[in-house]
Amino acid sequence: MQVTVLLFGSLTDIAGVNRLVLDNVPDTHTLIQQLNERYPGLQAAHCLLAVNYELVKDNTPLPENAEVALLPPYSGG
């Protein structure tokens, strides 16, 4: 099952990308693990996770074709 991952702000500098598609990620913990392995610089980064526009805190199952976003601290306004 596929999920799209969007990165924003300073995370795009760390990872060097702003969009990925990942396979076989059943939940957010697995997703974070995979991202940290692929982009070790992300491990120290402080960010929130959103799944289909809703912020999630704990390990959350990912529906098929979910859009996951990694959101560093906001600075709008």
Added chain:
Amino acid sequence: MTDRKLKNIFVQGAVAASFIADSIQQHSHKTAIGGHSIFLGQVRADEIDGKKVAAIEYTTYEAMALEKMHLIREDIFAKYPLTCMHVYHSIGLVRTGEICLFVFTSAPHRKAAIDACEETVERLKIELPIWGKELFEGEGYQWKENR
């Protein structure tokens, strides 16, 4: 997720003073309005480690930002007796001295307009997924963090 048509708050580049003036003018036929409250955010020439900010480049997770703004709008209208509310936030490059945020509330009475405007500004700064990249004069940048 929703199939509602969400109000777009994003404008490309700085908010022009003429746009603000036109917005005010466009409300003159709404004769139930007794007070407007307007907040303008302007890019400040902050100095960081001896370098001066020349501009801020704004990016956003647009779909989520518009959803969240819709929820803020609904809360504000439920809480305050407003006639209307308009929010505009810049995307892309805004130079120091230029306007990057325009929040405009209108009501029959001033207290609702003033309080709603303030609460909207505070909430959007906390809740909207928008990021500012501070570009320094010359070279270099830093990601802004709201306090």
